[in-house]
Amino acid sequence: MNAGRRAIEHPMVLDLSALPAPPLKVLLQQTYRPAGIVQRQPDGGSVCHFPWYNELASRIVPDSDTVAVLYVLPVDDETNLLAACIGDAFDVFFRYLSGADYGDGIAALVAQHWPDVYRMLVESQGTAVRSRVLCHVRTASRLQWVVADPLRGPRRNTEISNEQATDLVITALRITLDALQFHLRLPGVIQVLGGPDRLSRRLTALSGLFGNAADLGGLFQDGLQVEELRELAKTAVEVVEGLRALED
C-alpha cells in the first residue's frame, strides 16, 4: 500500500452548499432541541426529517441531557451515509498529514499506527462509498468532517442497528481525540516534526487554529458500551478544556 500523503490528500466532499441546509450538529450535544419534522422514539430519542437529511438523536445514557447526534445524508438515489460530525476537530492534524513538509512521514505513521483512519481516508478519495470513510460535508458556509458508513436504500426507509450507530459514535470520538492530541497519541510524530522543541513551537503557533474548539464542548458520551464511551467523553472534555487554555 502506498502510504504517502498523495493517497489521502483529497477526501470526498458531500456538497450541500447549494441548498438552504443548516450545518451539521457535532456528534455529542449537551443541549439538544429537535427540529424539522420530528418523530419521537419510544426510547426517548428522535428522528428529525429535513428536506436534505435526517437527524437522529439518541439519549442512551440515563439521567443525562446529552444526546448523540447522527445523520443520514443522501449521496445518490441508492446510497446514503450514516454520518457522525466531528466539526473541525480533524483540521489541524489533516493539515500536517496532507502538507508537503511532513505529510509523507506522518501519513506513513498513520498507516502504521492508525490503519483504520488511514483506510477511511483512502476510501474517501473517490466518489463511490464502499466502506467507512472520513470525509467532508459542505453546507452554505461550513466545511465539516464526518465519519460515515454507507447505507443502501431510500433515506426514509433506512434501518440502522444500535450496534452500527454505537460503533460509529465510538470511532468518531476516538478519531476526534486522536486528532486533537496527535502529538501525544501518534507514535513517532514528534521525531517526524523535528523534535519536541520545534513541535512545541508549532503547536503553540497553531493554537489559534483551534478557534472552533467551542464546537466540541458537547463532546461526551453514549451507548451500549457506556463505560468506554464515558471514558472517551471524559477525555474529550479534558482535551477541549486544554485547547481553550492553550488559546488563553
Add this chain to the structure above:
Amino acid sequence: MPAVLDDEEIPFVIGFVDDPRRAVEVGGAQYRRGQTGYSISWPIGELWLRARAMTVGPGQVAVIASAGPILNDWWSLLRSAPQDPTRPLLSAGVARRSVDVPLPSMPAVPVMVVPASDDFPQTVAMCTHPGGIADDETLTLFHWASLGVVKAAVRLLVEYRELVGEPPEVDVGLGEGGTVTIPLADVLATAAEITAALDPGSASSST
C-alpha cells in the same frame, strides 16, 4: 399616479430599505401602482410590511404577501407529516384551508397559505375577493386585508424558524440588484420581533 411596479413584482413581505419609487400615502400605508395592480406598504419602525393586490382570475382579485422561497424545499415533507398545532399556518397550507387572522378593531381576515410551486416558487399568504382590482369595495377591503396577509406571511417565517431549528448560514438580498444582503438568521429574528409586536399567537384556524 404613474405605474411604477413591474407586473410580475411580488415583494418579500419585510422591506428592510425604503422603496424610492413614487408612492401615494393613504390611511397610513404607501400605495404604488402597476399596470395590473398595486402594492401596499405598511411602516413598522424603520421597516415596511409589503403586500401586493392583483387579479388572479376572471372577476377574482387577491391581496398577497410573500414569505419568499425559503420554504420551497419543505412542502413535500410537510405534506407527508401529520398536522401540527405548533405550526398552524404551515398546517393550513398543507390542508388547503384558511386561517382567520385577527386585526385590532376589525373583523378577522380569512387568509389562505399557498405553498410554493413550480409556477410560482414562493410561499404566499393570500386573501381573495370577487370583484375588480379598482372597485371601491375591493380597495377598502384590501386596505385592511393587506394587514392580515402581511401578518400571516411574517408568521410563516417564524414557523419556518421553528421548523428548521438552526437557520442555514445564507444571506438574503435586499432591494433591487441584490448588492446589499442580510443574514437569513437576522431576517428570521426580525420576523419574530414583528410577530411579537403584532400580537403573537392570534392566528386561529378555521375550516
